Amino acid sequence: DQQVKQNSPSLSVQEGRISILNCDYTNSMFDYFLWYKKYPAEGPTFLISISSIKDKNEDGRFTVFLNKSAKHLSLHIVPSQPGDSAVYFCAASRNAGGTSYGKLTFGQGTILTVHP
Amino acid sequence: GAGVSQSPRYKVAKRGQDVALRCDPISGHVSLFWYQQALGQGPEFLTYFQNEAQLDKSGLPSDRFFAERPEGSVSTLKIQRTQQEDSAVYLCASSPLSIGGNSPLHFGNGTRLTVT
Numbered sequence: 001d002q003q004v005k006q007n008s009p010s011l012s013v014q015e016g017r018i019s020i021l022n023c024d025y026t027n028s029m030f031d032y033f034l035w036y037k038k039y040p041a042e043g044p045t046f047l048i049s050i051s052s053i054k055d056k057n058e059d060g061r062f063t064v065f066l067n068k069s070a071k072h073l074s075l076h077i078v079p080s081q082p083g084d085s086a087v088y089f090c091a092a093s094r095n096a097g098g099t100s101y102g103k104l105t106f107g108q109g110t111i112l113t114v115h116p
Numbered sequence: 117g118a119g120v121s122q123s124p125r126y127k128v129a130k131r132g133q134d135v136a137l138r139c140d141p142i143s144g145h146v147s148l149f150w151y152q153q154a155l156g157q158g159p160e161f162l163t164y165f166q167n168e169a170q171l172d173k174s175g176l177p178s179d180r181f182f183a184e185r186p187e188g189s190v191s192t193l194k195i196q197r198t199q200q201e202d203s204a205v206y207l208c209a210s211s212p213l214s215i216g217g218n219s220p221l222h223f224g225n226g227t228r229l230t231v232t
Contacts, residue, residue, distance in 0.1 A: 004158075034220060043120070043207055043223030044159070089158050103149070103172065104221065106158030 003027045004092050006107035013114050019077040021110050023090030026071065030092040034104070035064060035075045038087045047088075048075070080114045087111050118142065120224035122208050128230045129198045137193045137227045139208030147211040149221060150183055150193050154204045162206075165191060198231045205229075 005024045013019045021035075031052040036044035050057040050064045050073070057064050063076045077084055090107040121140040129135050141148050147166055151159035152175075161175040167188035176183070180199075185191040195202055205228050209221035 006158075036223075041225065043209075043225045045223070046220035049220065091158075103161050103164060104159075106160070108156070108158050 001026070002108075003030075004090055004105050004107040006088075006090055006110050008110050009108070010111040010113070013080045013112065015082055015114055015116050016079045019075075019080045019084065019112055019114065021075040021077075021088050021090075021112065023073050023075075023107055024071060025073075025092050027092070027094070027105075028071065029094040030105075031095050032093045033064070033066060033073050034091045034093075035062075036089045036091060036106075037084075038089060038109070044089055077112075080112075082114050082116050085112055085114050120208055120210050120222050122206075122224035122227050124227060125225065126228050126230075128232060131198060131200060131231055133198050133231075134194065134196045135198055135229060137195075137206050137208075137229070139191045139193070139224060141189065141191070141208070141210030142212075142222055143189075145210035145212050145222070147213060148185055148191050149209045149211075150191070151207040151209065151223075152177075152204045153207055153226070159207055162193070195229075198229075200231050203229055203231045 003026050034049040035047040037047050038044045048059050048062045048064050050066050055066050066073045087109045089109045091104040123138045150162040153159040163183045164172040165185040180196045182194045205226040207226045209223045211219045213219040
């Protein structure tokens with residue numbers, strides 16, 4: 001069972017426009033969510049995170065929104081740049097009674113292509 | 117280097133061979149994780165170390181998989197009698213925090229294992 005799902009395998013956006021990447025989860029025990037970016041032949045790189053006590057976190061061009069009732073989060077990139085072209089992974093973890101240590105459950109990834 | 121280092125980058129093994137994959141985490145990082153990423157999928161958790169203690173090995177797919185971190189720094193993931201389904205990218209990640217903390221994982225570039 002896929003507890004974290006990214007239903008769009010790919011997304012194509014024009015440079016300067018907004019990119020919106022979506023992620024759904026099924027496990028209501030998840031309380032910390034992250035987005036990672038991955039270039040070919042490299043490991044994932046941390047982008048931005050959000051705790052379940054918040055509904056929005058912003059860092060420069062990147063904003064993550066969390067809708068707990070819908071078990072949905074999204075990553076907004078504004079404005080999109082060609083260098084943002086990569087695979088984006090949504091990930092989630094749960095704080096199991098205060099013993100969380102960062103064990104992550106990942107989605108399948110979305111390939112973002114930003115055209116000049 | 118300052119990042120997580122994995123070797124070899126690529127490994128081709130004949131079915132039935134044993135392989136050993138090495139991970140050098142960021143110096144001083146307490147937590148170390150191994151993930152397996154199949155083609156077109158997100159990374160999946162294999163095992164977790166806090167210093168030299170293996171606290172979670174729930175993701176190891178079979179008893180052919182074994183991981184160790186004897187001195188709390190370098191870790192080795194060993195796969196015995198490799199099978200074709202073991203073909204994947206094996207990612208190592210480290211984090212400065214231990215139990216109770218949320219800190220983004222720093223991933224290495226992975227070892228791509230191909231079993232023929």
